[in-house]
Amino acid sequence: MRPSLRLGNVAGIPVGIHWSALLVIALIMAVLGTGVLPAAVPGLSQGLYWGVAAVVACAFFASLLAHELAHALVARRLGVRVGSITLWLMGGITELDGEARTPRAEAEISAAGPLTSLAFAAVAGLVLLVPHSPLLISSAVAWFALVNAVLGLFNLLPGAPLDGGRVLHAFLWWRYRDRSRADRTAAQAGQSLGMFLVAAGVLQAVVWSPVGGLWMVLIGWFMTGAARAEAFARSARSGLTGLRMRDVMTSVPDLAPSWLKVDAFVATVALRSRQSVFPVVDFSGAPVGAVSLETISALTPEQRAETNVAQLARKLPSDHVVAPDDPAARILDLSVEPAVLVVENGHVTGLVTPADFTRILMQASLRSPPRDDAP
Structure with missing residues (x-):
């Protein structure tokens, strides 16, 4: 994915942002500034709500970047060249110039991102234990902890192209000693998981939350398509092996x-x-x-x-x-x-x-x- 705006280099890795990521930042600010924070701590000024919402949105954006940087830095340590990082609507993409050489290396690279998000959630949870914290700040930190925990756990679901799908791929590669078979199985798992999320989103939209349900349908639809595309790309890469x-x-x-x-x-x-x-x-x-x-x-x-x-x-x-x-x-x-x-x-x-x-x-x-x- 081509970034719309270059943010510079972090640890020598080009970092960019796609325009769709700006929509996520705006959405987070709107949800926090008009819904979550006023409901948790009523009676304060709108300017204060929006100010805190802006800080939290930027902190979440930084946590997304840290998630992708964890992938990139572990990959580089294990001998895989890193092309760039791009943040977009669905999170982030770390482009690697090559693939892991062993199942263990692939598992380490893939797990680094979700573990980083869970670490952010844990640190934010510890901050909540500080006594006498202002309720507005505690509410914002609690939301930040919850979203990072959800992000980390969701990314560990066993289906391509999620990080958990790549961990699954690494395990299958180690188990079967056949990378192509692992490719097919992980891709099938990703398509099945995507279709399940689409069905769950439709059900949620009908019986509970239309907006939340439609968002889950969008994620499931994206996952299904991405899993198919990844399976095709892996098949093509295998078919090009040895060719110039x-x-x-x-x-x-x-x-x-x-x-x-x-x-x-x-x-x-x-x-x-x-x-x-x-x-x-x-x-x-x-x-x-x-x-x-x-x-x-x-x-x-x-x-x-x-x-x-x-x-x-x-x-x-x-x-x-x-x-x-x-x-x-x-x-x-x-x-x-x-x-x-x-x-x-x-x-x-x-x-x-x-x-x-x-x-x-x-x-x-x-x-x-x-x-x-x-x-």
């Missing part, structure tokens, strides 16, 4: 010379090609970006006659330029939009477009996954 980019790319793609006028490029290349995306190259043959038929078709005939291809070229991120001998599984960690260029000795030798990416995933899922006998 040269094995999956479109070889010797048609190129878009940056110095040509767009109408000349259309006449000499685009109309004769089966591609929908073209690497843009300079006079030396080095890539400078990519251009799509969609972008070109948005121009009027007059604009095509006046515009150079270079002006339409979309610059690619550095990780979208790879080498022929790079592992093919690397593309699973990229968006592939608008394309991934395969470059050798400074020249484009291959191309992977979103359409190619879909084909690669389908072909990878059809390959027999290798048996994994790691202890």
